[in-house]
Amino acid sequence: MSPVGLRPMRWPDIAEVHRVEAEVFTVDPWTLEQFWSELAHDTRHYIVAVEGERIVGYAGAFVLPPDSDVQTIAVAERAQGQGIGALLLAALLDRAVAAGCRQMLLEVRSDGGAAIALYERFGFERISMRRDYYAPGVDALIMRKRPLSRPGTPSESAP
Numbered sequence: 001m002s003p004v005g006l007r008p009m010r011w012p013d014i015a016e017v018h019r020v021e022a023e024v025f026t027v028d029p030w031t032l033e034q035f036w037s038e039l040a041h042d043t044r045h046y047i048v049a050v051e052g053e054r055i056v057g058y059a060g061a062f063v064l065p066p067d068s069d070v071q072t073i074a075v076a077e078r079a080q081g082q083g084i085g086a087l088l089l090a091a092l093l094d095r096a097v098a099a100g101c102r103q104m105l106l107e108v109r110s111d112g113g114a115a116i117a118l119y120e121r122f123g124f125e126r127i128s129m130r131r132d133y134y135a136p137g138v139d140a141l142i143m144r145k146r147p148l149s150r151p152g153t154p155s156e157s158a159p
Helices: 011-024 032-040 084-098 113-121
Strands: 004-008 044-051 054-064 067-075 103-109 125-135 138-145
Touching: 004 084, 011 032, 011 054, 011 067, 032 044, 044 084, 054 084, 067 084, 084 103, 084 113, 103 113, 103 125, 113 138
Parallel strands: 067 103
Antiparallel strands: 004 044, 044 054, 054 067, 103 138, 125 138
């Protein structure tokens, strides 16, 4: 196995990113057009995790200080459990901090135990819920990290 690196997502990556998307999010994957639209916005920051030349994960955030939102994070099934999701999330947080954001929000499926655990490990707290958002009986948990700090540094008290 090659080491995993991170780099900005580029237009030619969209087809491979979409393959990972369809593998991970089998019920309601984003379309190719949604990825094209996201990359076209200057308020979006998308990165890919690459192993050799192969994309094994991706993540994106809306970054418009003082706020930021995780738009998506996914890791290919064969690469899960190796810390790639944590690398991607740390990079999104770092970008938001560098841009001057004070908080980051996200929504996650209530049945996504591994994702919820990852977000909680990074200091995200559950702040709300949208009932039946993803499907009947599958809620969306709204989570927030505030104040933001660079990954690996303690958070400061909220103003």
